[in-house]
Amino acid sequence: MPTPFFSVIIPTYNRAGFIADTLRSVLAQTFTAFEVIVVDDGSKDNTADIVRQLPDPRLHYYAKENGERGLARNYGVARAQGEYVLFLDSDDLLHPTHLVTLHAAIQAQNQPNFIATKFDFNRNGQRSSSDLAALSAGRYGLDFFLNGNALACNICVRRQNPGLKLFEEDRTFAAVEDWMFMLENTQHDTVYLVDAVTLTMNDHDARSMRADNQGLIRRWLKLTDWVRTHVQLTPAQSQQLQGHIHYLCAIHAYADNHRSQALGFLRQAWPRLPLRKALPLAGRILAGPQLIGWLKGMRGQ
Numbered sequence: 001m002p003t004p005f006f007s008v009i010i011p012t013y014n015r016a017g018f019i020a021d022t023l024r025s026v027l028a029q030t031f032t033a034f035e036v037i038v039v040d041d042g043s044k045d046n047t048a049d050i051v052r053q054l055p056d057p058r059l060h061y062y063a064k065e066n067g068e069r070g071l072a073r074n075y076g077v078a079r080a081q082g083e084y085v086l087f088l089d090s091d092d093l094l095h096p097t098h099l100v101t102l103h104a105a106i107q108a109q110n111q112p113n114f115i116a117t118k119f120d121f122n123r124n125g126q127r128s129s130s131d132l133a134a135l136s137a138g139r140y141g142l143d144f145f146l147n148g149n150a151l152a153c154n155i156c157v158r159r160q161n162p163g164l165k166l167f168e169e170d171r172t173f174a175a176v177e178d179w180m181f182m183l184e185n186t187q188h189d190t191v192y193l194v195d196a197v198t199l200t201m202n203d204h205d206a207r208s209m210r211a212d213n214q215g216l217i218r219r220w221l222k223l224t225d226w227v228r229t230h231v232q233l234t235p236a237q238s239q240q241l242q243g244h245i246h247y248l249c250a251i252h253a254y255a256d257n258h259r260s261q262a263l264g265f266l267r268q269a270w271p272r273l274p275l276r277k278a279l280p281l282a283g284r285i286l287a288g289p290q291l292i293g294w295l296k297g298m299r300g301q
């Protein structure tokens with residue numbers, strides 16, 4: 001079989017109910033020079049049986065002990081043959097033109113080290129845009145990613161890049177390793193964003209980002225120390241990043257109805273946030289979820 005241009009790396013853990021659709025979306029690509037590497041990160045369900053029901057010489061399945069997604073993605077990179085590797089969660093879907101769109105843009109942009117397309121969300125059959133929708137095509141660097149990782153894990157990477165930093169493997173950073181990857185790799189490089197929606201994220205209740213607000217808060221606060229030793233920031237950039245971290249912590253504390261905790265985080269974020277972000281969150285926290293819910297109900301009558 002000829003050497004693939006793309007290696008699609010899919011880490012998975014107990015996603016037997018989703019992974020068949022994900023794999024079918026990859027195998028249905030109009031651009032065919034690719035391989036698929038499924039890294040089963042210690043699943044306890046029948047993920048292996050589901051994958052084996054899709055016989056295709058381009059599909060490779062590896063089972064390993066659980067080590068979280070950063071380690072699983074790096075495990076896949078070590079086994080990849082493609083000129084470019086791209087990462088896909090095992091509950092999301094590629095549109096049929098995803099790879100051909102990336103391939104055309106890679107050629108047009110003279111083989112960038114990092115490239116991505118836009119994605120949308122599917123929530124119970126209802127499609128909605130992501131934060132990427134309004135962005136123009138172009139290159140985005142460290143200053144963009146100081147305000148979070150709008151790409152999630154949907155990044156395509158040139159494999160033979162001597163400056164490439166792989167994913168953090170410390171499992172205490174699980175669910176924020178994607179952002180860490182972008183921060184570390186864009187301090188000396190950029191990501192080219194293609195103005196095309198070619199991927200849909202499945203916004204279901206079991207997504208890891210919905211699972212544990214307090215756990216996410218602990219990881220984001222720990223991220224501060226990691227950044228000091230891995231990313232070179234100016235004082236202004238450091239303030240910007242700290243503002244966004246505490247803003248995220250405030251949102252997730254509010255989601256748990258911990259209003260005093262949320263206000264504490266917002267106070268720390270306030271001097272470093274634009275008012276267009278700080279004021280709406282302050283209003284929600286002060287009003288509380290019950291009043292917000294009541295007001296929504298009144299509007300719906």
